[in-house]
Amino acid sequence: MKNSEAIKLNNAAKPAVADLMKTLGTDSTGLTEDQAGQRLEKYGPNTIQTAKQRSEILIFIENFTSLMAILLWVSGIVAMIAGMPELGIAIWAVNVINGCFSYWQQHAAQKATDSLKKMLPSYVKVTRGAKIKQIRVEELVPGDLFKIQAGDSIPADARVFKCSSLQVDESSLTGESLPVEKTDEYKQGDGEFAQQNIVFAGTTVTSGTADGIAFATGMKTEFGRIAKLAQGQKQTVYPLERELNHLTRQLTIIALLIGIAFFLLAIFFVHYPIAKSFIFALGMIVAFIPEGLLPTVTLSLAQGTQRMAKRHALLKNLSSVETLGQTTVVCSDKTGTLTQNQMTINHLWLAAKDYDVTGTGYFTNGQIQVDDRPVELTQEPDLSQLLRIATLNNDTEVDEGTGEEKAKILGTSTEASLVILSRKAGIDVKTENRTYPRLKELPFDSNRKLMSTITKNQTGQVIIDTKGALSSELLICDRILDNGIVRPLTDADKQHIMAVNEKYAKQGLRSLAFSYREVDQDDPLIHVSLDNFQIGNAETHMIFVGLAIMSDPPRPEIFDAVKKCRRARIRIIMVTGDSPITAKSIAVRIGITSDKASVITGDQLDNMSDDALRQAVKGEVIFARVAPEHKFRIVSMCQKNGEIVASTGDGVNDAPALKRADIGIAMGVTGTDVAKDAADMILTDDNFASIVSAIEEGRTVYSNLQKFLLYILNSNMPEAAPSVVFLLTRGLVPLPLTVMQILTVDLGTDLLPALGLGIEKSEPGIMNQPPRPQDSHLLNKSIIWKAFGLYGLIASIISTGAYFFVNHENGWPNISLASSGVGYAEATTMTLAAIVFCQIAAAMNCRTQISSVFSVGLFSNRRIWLGIGVEIGLIALLMYVPFLQTVFNTGPLNIIEWGFLFCIPVPLFLLEEGRKWLLRRYSTRHSNDPS
Template identity: 35%
Template sequence: MTGAGREPWRSDAATVLARLGTDGRTGLAAAEARARLARVGPNELAAAAVVPAWRRLLGQLADPLILLLLLAIAASLAAWVAEGSDGVPYDAVVIAVIIVLNGVLGHVQQARAEQAVAALRRMAVATASVVRDGREQRVDAPQVVPGDVLVLAEGDAVAADARLLEAASLMVAEAALTGESEPVLKDPATIGAQAMPGDRTNMVFSGTAVARGRGRAVVTATGMDTEMGDVARLLGRTEQERTPLQREVAQIGRALGVAVVVITAVVVATILLTADVRTTTDVVAVLLVGVSLAVAAVPEGLPAVLSVVLALGVQRMARRRAIVKRLASVETLGSASVVCTDKTGTLTRNEMTIEVVVTASGEVEVTGSGYRPDGELRVGGHALRDGPLLDEVRALLGAGCLSNDAALHERDGDWVIQGDPTEAAFLVAEAKVAGLAGQRRARFRRVGEIPFTSERRLMTTLQADGEDEGGIDVVTKGAPDVLLARCTQERVAGRVLPLGDARRAEILATVDRLADRALRTLAVAYRPLPGGGGAPADDTIERELIHLGLVGIIDPPRPEARAAIREATGAGMRVVMITGDHPRTAVRIAADLGIGVRDASMLTGRDIERLDDHGLQVAMRGVTVCARVTPEHKLRIIGALRADGEIVAMTGDGVNDAPALRSADIGVAMGVAGTDVAKQAADMILADDDFATIVAAVREGRGIFSNIRRFLRFLLSSNIGEVLTMFLGAVLAGGLGLEDTGEAVAVPLLAAQILWINLLTDTAPALAIGVDPPPDDVMSRRPRRMADRVIDPAMWVGIAWVGLVMAVVTLVALDLGLRGGFLGGTGDIEQGRTMAFTTLVLAQLFNCFNARSDRVSALHHLFTNRLLWGAVALSASLQVAVVQLPFLNRAFDTTPLGGRDWLVCIGLASVVLWADELKKLLERGLRSRRAARSARRRTARAPRAGGP
């Protein structure tokens, strides 16, 4: 740390002051502060290097599939020029528009992602109170330098990392940095051992806030040298990971690029070898066919359909209160196998709540959670009625609210607090007892106070009792072990009885029992002051107190989180809680939420530090809770899970979560309680901070992934059908009668026809498939692992099978329409090509229904997708127009077909559907037989009744 050496928390305050060359009373001289500012720079987080917009835009073109589409544009333009440059090169224009739209979309998304570090800078406090030249003054936070003495008061934001010099009841809210749910009590005492940030109780950190009390601290680090700076540095170094879908599409693009070159070369070579090519015109015609085939082999509709399908998914998720920043993140969340979730504010409400009240007459459950005063007092599952126990509870809660500086208000239907959350919990619990708050306010008036300090661990107020003229009561709350030592009596059933050693031990045992339930305990006591207000208002009056009882306080789990976790687990995902809180608290919350915890399934920050990367990767396979962790630990956890092949979703709301949100496959930030940093670093924001919304988003993501596989199956099988048609047509030209047509380059389809097929079927039908309803069992499937391919070997087999059948029926249609050949048709080349052309288009339209599932029959839920039927009808109508209208006949070298020819084309095209149905039927039978054999083997291995 700048100027203070490392680990200032391990040195006493005098030593830190000496190292920094400053005075704890008078602070720095103004001139020295200016000199240090010039030397170390302003107290700001470094801005990320700005990448010019034009470079970001060009970077979008580096995707292999985009490069392939650029080549397709060149090929299309070449074909258009070779044909005489007539009309508009629609294919090239459409592909160019697709590329531009994708580039602009990617540019905007990347610009948003790069605002994360800028958001960190905006979190800096505007001013700070410092001592300079012996005077307290306000300065702009960027002007604070190492050696400045900060003056801290309730409500102040901390401007820099600083070593405490003095503290009076100082509690600092550090949840945004460390994940600690409760404000941390600060103590200037030296910490001799190594400590995580959350355990450095003699330090205050930049970006945190004073919840209560006051103090002074000497600045030890500013700007990027602070703990906040470490987070910003981690965030800057953490690269935005490409999603599994993006990586898969890029891989497909590279594979297609190689395949296109090879296929085009093979087909062109085959035609050149088999056809009677003699002139330059013939060579150009062959090359034109090869170029057209190359364009046909590239699924140029893929990026557009992918973007539209994801965008529609984003709109649906927005209606579910999930805001997605990166389109590809939608699919990633559906593939998530592990959800790493922050505890405070994500699984819990970040609202301290009194859960249990224990008095001499018994233990009372306080229902309700959070700051909304809805709930009641219950004993044994029934409402607490009038009697001694209720009287004791009323006295305890009323006294706890008297020794209290917090305030509870209702604003626009929401309940908010001012002050310490633990003190606010007393106000909420009191409001659940009818009339108690009003009675307290009417009867008592504060006339003195002894504030909470870390040394005393007590807070006391002096209250004038309106029912006892001149009477003053001492009301104290604080740590049970400290307060009990000052109690000599206990209130029991309206009487005050002596507090003996046995009863004192019993109360302390209750404290331990509540602590085992991860409840923070506070005790409350009182006594009337002899002589009214004549006693001094100091800690000498905190004696001979009357013990009223204990309260157990916790930050409660969100009620909807348990059901959401159960559904996530049922969907095959593992939920891992990651928190900066104490392990005991983490285990309690995990158990309440249904996250199974055993000794072997929990890691602490210290455990993580002892493990190397491989050891952590192995350990994380069984872990469900990580406690007392830092931002660096979170990054290592995410890295270990991803190295083990998991697809990781990370949720969080604080500054400390930002690097992990950026590093995960998908980062999910809380929209209500989340910091701006977390929202900027994340891929998705939950507008309602509801963990259950994540599960709804998972369902949406899985449905989208299923649709991506569907339209990939359709696009690739259709394109393979076109390629195989051209290849087999060139190889079998003699048998099909193509060589007898008199054309030097006789091919099954012309370049314009190939481009038309591609344009017709790669757009509307593919898009319609992309919005198919999700499968019924989408949430009962296991998540796909990182190593799983979008297109697995079984899917490639199905794609190749459909493509082969498509090519065969197209060539059969050609043979039936062309004189000679294997089947002895009677038409000319124009007739044969028109039938082949039409059959291939219709076969691809039948393939739309095949592609909806590689297992389920196409006839299942046949009419659930009306958009698909509309797309098929539109494409079929356009094909009829191309075949039957004279002016389009000239453009595409087609000839009108008769009714019989249309029936032949339709019948042949439908073979694609029935062939795939037969394959699915056989595969279902094989799976059933394998399942039956597996069941028989399990039965055979099971021990028989009465056996050994």
């Protein structure tokens, strides 16, 4: 916490209530309506303001101004100037469709997550002019006196001046899973937000009631301050966006250089007029600019987001899909992310026996498993006594729900774990409370750290039951229950009990101690009226029963998820507001770190330089008791080390780090709306394992991007080769392929098979590979070699040969090659069709990088085969529809020419299968892991 914020809170926490009221301009009768109205005008409504939204028009326009989009706009203009309006319109249409699709996807995702203001309650009870009234929470102002009770969300930062058994869940701010006790007395605890008489906006009352004085509302609250930190972060530029811009620059430079070279050659070598040379050069530029790349990438990413949504991950930005695949570090909160945010009893320690109750089948129909055999609870008197106390000394209730509503626990997580324990043991809580009606309660307070209830059994005997901290219990106990027998509690017993408790504490577990006392005829309290049962005379001479050991357990699926992250060379750094002991225990238990990992607290972090922190995050480290600014700084230092950082979280305290990270991941069920608003991805099941699935999907998306990039570029060489032939023959051989035909391949026949490649499943072993280096590029040497040097060259020879094949059928070389007319149209159509049929083989070959296509299923990707069918159908339409023949300069082919075309794909496919087989053999010989 910044010093100014700490001063603000202490200024509200330390003064006497009367002095604070005077400072805030109020008194015990509350504000008047006029005062409240003036303050509402001065301070504004009590709401969390979202970052100023950009104009929808600007957002819409941004989808049409990427580097590739600008290049396509310019290409369309050039085509118009060159007298080819059909070409220009076609290029612009691609841009418009792609931009509209991108905008729609962004708008839908933003609409699904734009619910920030729902965290605060709708109404609050305030004292205005000595009268209690209910107002909308937006109308609450500094100086207002308001009331809260169990289940309420706290509407403002406030000083507590009256309370009863008040406990507050502050996990949305601190990450601490246990409720925090609040009183009307000032006491500074450990860590942030630790003033005991201060409650914070956005947190929840788990038990008790209180009256408070609001001293900060809206964006002036701690909740608002942290939300503002998140809003102040710059918009992330995703690695894929940078990579696509880099790729666009590469392809643009290549296309322009080739276009300029061909323009000059056409003028000086072929002696073409400048206008004709320009159109000729434009054709070459069009050939080397993959106009279909942008819509293909967009649609492929959209398909990836849809697949991830089915795996419980909602992405707000298409480009963030691939970022997941590049992730090297996950900075993860503990509570609710790695753990279940639900306290669970796992051991019951009694003088005579230690029960491990972690197994789901431990309790069965009022029986327990002891030494692998069922035993009636009545035969375990110590355990029965502890369960009775845990059931009766408890203010938490179970709402069974109605209809489709699920049962809910109403109360603290600690008491909820005891209720669940009782239910597992077959105890009917309501029946038990009727059997032992409660006569009085001595509420929990932080000084004695105990809670006692006074009940009466069926014979009328009064019983005092107590639960609380072990140190406090041992002070009031002088006897112990040992295998059904009450005997004196010796110093040796106390030392043994404390040693047991310390053993569990070192494992990051928490304990709760239980004791009881029966008011017999010889008990001094027998002559005291119930009203006079007080702490001093009731909580004494107690019989110690045992300990309930509990923890916030890891999610069951987290263990396998962590193992997958390790195999994928992805480090997990726990960043939590919980205690160092608990944090390390959980981290070691689930395999995030070894026992040698260092633990750095928020206080230590404050004294660390950036250089020291950068070194620390390179090794095994856990961060505990951290503040929002700490999480932000940790993510920043990881990024300065060159890491691609994913940061997970569910609380408002996580929002700045979520915004700063390369990809922020919020919990959808337990997450605050502030966290969801700041995140790039939302887990709809709050399951950390879904992150691993998302990372695998991200890697697959990148791999598929490379696959269809190879597929698209594969046609560039055969598109350019006819023009090379034209140049080398100084125009004696007419252009075997027109510009509109080139566009047919780029925007027509290539599109659907490319989309089919975008839904290919990941190849085996993709999660056993390290994240790809940040300096790697989509267009790498392997793709360049295969696209231009191997299969591009082969396709060039085949397509150019197809052109001469048709001319040969028409009498060449005995007659001159036609530059127009039916024969010329038929020849260029054959060139175009040959390129398409080469691409049919390329579509199958690009499905895998090393594995055989037969191993993933020749017909498993139906989208590929649908695309191939559409390719053939489109070519047929261009050949036989008169209007299209005119636009694209095409003509019909005969049966022999169709036979030639259908012979093309098979040898190309088998050739690539042979190359992959050789690669697998080489990999097997030089690696212990063939995958």
